[in-house]
Amino acid sequence: MSSVILAANWAESLGAVAATVGVMATLFVGWLAWRAAVPHRKIDYSIEFTPLLSSTISDLTVSREGDRIESPQTATLKISNSGNRELQPADYNGESIEFELDARVVAVLASSSTGSRRVPPARVHGSSLQIDPYVIHKGQEITYKLLLDGEDPDLSLRHSISGRVKEENPGRFDWVAVAVMLVFSVVGISGINDYLFDRPSPTEVKRIEQEMYERGVTDGERKAKQRGHSGTSISPSVPVAQSPSPN
Numbered sequence: 001m002s003s004v005i006l007a008a009n010w011a012e013s014l015g016a017v018a019a020t021v022g023v024m025a026t027l028f029v030g031w032l033a034w035r036a037a038v039p040h041r042k043i044d045y046s047i048e049f050t051p052l053l054s055s056t057i058s059d060l061t062v063s064r065e066g067d068r069i070e071s072p073q074t075a076t077l078k079i080s081n082s083g084n085r086e087l088q089p090a091d092y093n094g095e096s097i098e099f100e101l102d103a104r105v106v107a108v109l110a111s112s113s114t115g116s117r118r119v120p121p122a123r124v125h126g127s128s129l130q131i132d133p134y135v136i137h138k139g140q141e142i143t144y145k146l147l148l149d150g151e152d153p154d155l156s157l158r159h160s161i162s163g164r165v166k167e168e169n170p171g172r173f174d175w176v177a178v179a180v181m182l183v184f185s186v187v188g189i190s191g192i193n194d195y196l197f198d199r200p201s202p203t204e205v206k207r208i209e210q211e212m213y214e215r216g217v218t219d220g221e222r223k224a225k226q227r228g229h230s231g232t233s234i235s236p237s238v239p240v241a242q243s244p245s246p247n
Contacts, residue, residue, distance in 0.1 A: 003134070009190075011065045012084050022037075031157070036078040038060075040079075040083040040084050040085065040090060040163075040164075041083045041087055041161070041162065041163030041164065042078060042081070042082045042083035042163060042165075042166070042243060043080070043081060043082070043083075043136070043161065043163060043165045044079070044080050044082050044163045044165075044166055044167070044168045045073055045077065045078060045079045045080070045157070045165070045167055045168065046076070046077075046078050046098075046167060046168040047076065047077045047099075047155045048072070048075070048076045048077075049073055049075050049142065049148075049153055050073060050074045050075075051071075051072070051073050052072040052073060052074065053071075053072060055090050057143065060222065062099055064106060064107065064147065067106065069147070069149045070149055071103075071149055071150055071151045072106075072147065072148070072149060073103065073147075073148045073150065073153060074109070074145065074146065074147060074148070074150075075101065075145075075146040075147075075148050075153065076143065076144075076145055076146075077099060077143070077144040077145075077146060078141060078142070078144075078168075079131075079136070079141070079142045079143075079144075080139075080140065080141040081137060081139060081140050081141075082139075083137045083138065083163065083164075084102070084138060086135055086136065086137050086138055087135065087136040087161070087163065088135060089133035089134060091161055091162045091163060092133035092148070092159075092160065092161055093160040093161070093162060094133070094160070095159065096123075096130040096131055096132050096133065097129075097130070097131040097157070097158075097159045097161065097165075098128050098129070098130050098157070098158040098159070099128060099129045099130075099131075099152070099155060099156075099157055100127060100128045100150070100155070100156045100157070100158065101127055101128065101129070101146075101148060101150070101152050101153050101155055102115070102127060102150065102154040102155075102156075103127055103148040103149060103150020103152075103153035104126065104127055104148065104149040104150060104152075105124045105125075105127060105128065105129055105146055105147075105148060106146075106147040106148060106149050107124070107146070107148055108122060108124060108141075108144060108145070108147075109145040110131070110144075110145040111142070111143065111144050111145070112142070112143050112146075113140060113141070113142045114140055114141045114142075115137070115139070115140060116134075117136075117137055117142075119142055120132060120133075120136065120142065121134065121135030122144060123246075127150075129144065155167075157188050157215075163229075170184060170233065172206075201216065224237050
């Protein structure tokens with residue numbers, strides 16, 4: 001009896017977990033389908049500054065083509081299309097993307113792109129880098145290596161793109177994925193808790209068995225009394241001999 005009860009509890013817990021996981025999986029698949037069907041134009045960007053001279057060195061100078069650079073730094077600017085659609089020139093609404101660096105942009109040292117894609121043309125304008133309207137394919141990442149002259153460069157952005165443009169944060173969480181993982185974890189832990197901690201103890205199992213036995217005895221006695229009051233009795237069945245049929 002105890003094994004039957006434990007098996008039933010375990011099956012019930014598994015059924016609840018499976019049902020919840022099924023609902024969550026359906027919602028997750030629906031969310032993925034919605035993301036794929038609805039156009040999302042998303043541009044992410046990041047920048048990394050690297051000083052070329054230590055602040056403790058004062059007797060060195062850097063120049064490029066006769067242009068003296070007082071506080072030389074390099075900047076690695078990365079732009080990526082994280083959406084599910086290409087960014088077309090029309091999406092720029094007639095304006096370039098302008099990255100203001102708060103430092104003089106001396107030159108664009110190099111540029112590259114993933115997937116052998118073409119790099120959008122860029123122009124230097126004082127302390128900013130302007131990127132002309134150009135196709136940025138889905139999943140494409142573009143890198144510009146810049147030479148700057150400035151002690152404390154910083155990045156700001158101006159654009160008119162029809163879509164989301166956001167600076168990447170390496171410590172940023174994908175909150176949707178985290179929420180899905182938490183829900184599945186809670187459901188799994190709840191099912192395990194139901195089986196390990198909420199199942200009846202051996203003493204409880206014995207008590208349940210005793211109660212079921214006593215209930216069965218009581219029900220039998222009550223039915224017997226009811227049959228006695230109605231004038232019926234139970235007698236063993238005896239086969240009745242049949243008289244032979246006349247020929």
